Amino acid sequence: MFRHTTLLTAYWTLVAFNGALAANVDFEKQIQPIFLEHCAGCHGEKKRLGKMRLHTPAEIQKKAAADEHLLVAGKPQESELYQRLVLPADHKKRMPKKADPLAKDKIELIRLWIEQGVLFTSATLPEKPATKEEPAAEKINEKPAREKLPLPEVQPTDDAAIERLRATGSQVIHLFAKSPLLQVSFALRSSPTGDAEVAHLSAVAEQVYSLNLAGSQVSNEGLAVLAKLKNLGRLHLENSTVTDAGLIHIAELEQLEYLNLYGTGITDSGIAQLKGLKHLENLYLWKTNVSYDAAMELEKQIPGIKVDLGYNHPVIARMRLTKQMERAQAQVKDAAASAEQAKQEWERAKKDQEAAQKRHAEIQEELKELKALDGDSKPAEDTEPEQPEQGDKAA
Numbered sequence: 001m002f003r004h005t006t007l008l009t010a011y012w013t014l015v016a017f018n019g020a021l022a023a024n025v026d027f028e029k030q031i032q033p034i035f036l037e038h039c040a041g042c043h044g045e046k047k048r049l050g051k052m053r054l055h056t057p058a059e060i061q062k063k064a065a066a067d068e069h070l071l072v073a074g075k076p077q078e079s080e081l082y083q084r085l086v087l088p089a090d091h092k093k094r095m096p097k098k099a100d101p102l103a104k105d106k107i108e109l110i111r112l113w114i115e116q117g118v119l120f121t122s123a124t125l126p127e128k129p130a131t132k133e134e135p136a137a138e139k140i141n142e143k144p145a146r147e148k149l150p151l152p153e154v155q156p157t158d159d160a161a162i163e164r165l166r167a168t169g170s171q172v173i174h175l176f177a178k179s180p181l182l183q184v185s186f187a188l189r190s191s192p193t194g195d196a197e198v199a200h201l202s203a204v205a206e207q208v209y210s211l212n213l214a215g216s217q218v219s220n221e222g223l224a225v226l227a228k229l230k231n232l233g234r235l236h237l238e239n240s241t242v243t244d245a246g247l248i249h250i251a252e253l254e255q256l257e258y259l260n261l262y263g264t265g266i267t268d269s270g271i272a273q274l275k276g277l278k279h280l281e282n283l284y285l286w287k288t289n290v291s292y293d294a295a296m297e298l299e300k301q302i303p304g305i306k307v308d309l310g311y312n313h314p315v316i317a318r319m320r321l322t323k324q325m326e327r328a329q330a331q332v333k334d335a336a337a338s339a340e341q342a343k344q345e346w347e348r349a350k351k352d353q354e355a356a357q358k359r360h361a362e363i364q365e366e367l368k369e370l371k372a373l374d375g376d377s378k379p380a381e382d383t384e385p386e387q388p389e390q391g392d393k394a395a
Contacts, residue, residue: 025113027057027120028234028258028282034106035060036286037311038096045239045263056238056262057120058187058214064118065188076114085110149255149279152231154206156180161203168197175209185212187236195222205229212236214260220246227252238262238284244270251276260284268294275301286310 025031035054041047044055052070053059064071072078085107087094094101102110113119157180162172169189175181182204186193193216201208205228214236223246226232232253238260244267250259251273257280267289274280280302285295292315295307309316 025109025116025119027113028260030109031113032057034102034110038099038102038106042097056187056214057236058185058212061120061185062188071114071118073118074115076111079114082107082111082114149233149257151175151179151181151233152209152255154180154231157182157204157207161200165200165204168193168200170197172204180207181209181231182207183210183212184208185236186216187212187214192217195219198222198225201225202228206231208232210234213240214238216240218242218246220248223249226250229253231255234258236260237264240264242266244273247271247273250274253277254279256280258282261288262286264288266290271295271298271307274298278302280305283307286313292316 036044040053040055042049043052045053052063060071067080069078069080071081076082084093084095085102089101096102101107162182165184166172169186169191170193171183171185171188173183175183184201184204186197189197193213195218198213198216198218199222201211202225205225208229209231211226211229211232211234216237218241220243223242226235227249230253233255235250235253235256235258239262241264242261243265247266247270250256254277256277259274259277259280259282262284263286265288266285268291271283271285271290271294274283275298281304283298283305285307287310290309292309292313295309299305299307311317311320
């Protein structure tokens with residue numbers, strides 16, 4: 001297993017190095033939402049068509065490690081995932097299957113993500129190009145921009161500590177080339193991560209910036225080591241055994257900007273402990289027991305945060321369907337108005353046709369009458385003059 005782990009570490013180190021120079025696409029903010037919306041139905045937690053799941057970074061990494069053609073870092077045209085997206089709409093291998101092709105802007109984002117190295121970390125997004133002022137109506141739900149935290153400055157850690165951590169089956173790579181900050185992932189271990197494995201984080205606590213404990217079975221007591229990771233900016237706990245009691249330790253991570261609690265047993269009382277994380281920007285709560293009201297209350301308490309309950313959360317789904325219903329009703333109203341207008345135009349056209357036919361008949365009748373009059377006034381046919389009988393003499 002460790003030989004396999006070493007190969008994976010080398011692979012992801014190369015990926016990180018290739019993407020370090022132009023890391024503009026943010027996986028969690030820009031790519032993962034595309035996969036969740038358009039791909040996870042067939043390649044997600046419940047279905048695994050083609051033996052592939054795309055609903056979490058860990059699953060994508062696992063598939064990419066097993067299939068070298070799926071994602072070729074830096075080469076979108078050689079990556080099967082991208083190739084399937086740009087096939088003709090009627091091609092049997094085009095993805096998403098039995099659905100409309102992805103929008104061009106989404107395909108372009110995926111292409112850039114692959115081109116920039118298939119990075120699963122956060123990225124500094126490019127500034128939005130200057131455009132015309134947007135209508136005020138489009139800015140109603142726009143949240144105030146928050147100043148991005150600078151990366152922490154730390155000293156390099158002991159190489160021996162990194163090797164001990166890797167010996168647990170985790171992947172440890174530098175955040176980018178020559179950076180002392182580390183990305184640590186336990187997501188590809190052959191067995192679920194427990195307390196014994198995460199305890200090794202203590203030796204590199206200052207340097208850990210990104211930590212992936214997706215699918216782990218760490219106890220709430222075992223999560224106490226996370227409180228030592230004072231520079232932690234990103235934390236994956238999706239599909240883990242974390243509970244509300246475990247969030248007590250996470251509430252101490254003042255630099256945390258991203259937290260994924262997808263598919264956990266977290267409740268309203270759990271996320272209430274996070275109100276002190278003033279730099280938290282993204283909190284994913286799909287398939288948890290968190291209510292809509294509690295999520296919105298946290299958004300009030302942490303300005304600039306986006307709490308994502310998932311498109312299929314009952315309240316979110318109801319709001320989405322209500323908006324769709326409003327649009328559908330407007331479309332019905334517009335269609336009815338168009339139908340009424342078309343009906344009136346048809347009636348006008350029918351009257352114009354009838355009037356034209358009537359006039360045509362009148363003109364025909366007048367022509368017949370004129371023809372008849374011409375026949376009555378026509379002069380008699382010319383006849384030859386009578387010839388004098390033979391012998392007559394002219395006077």
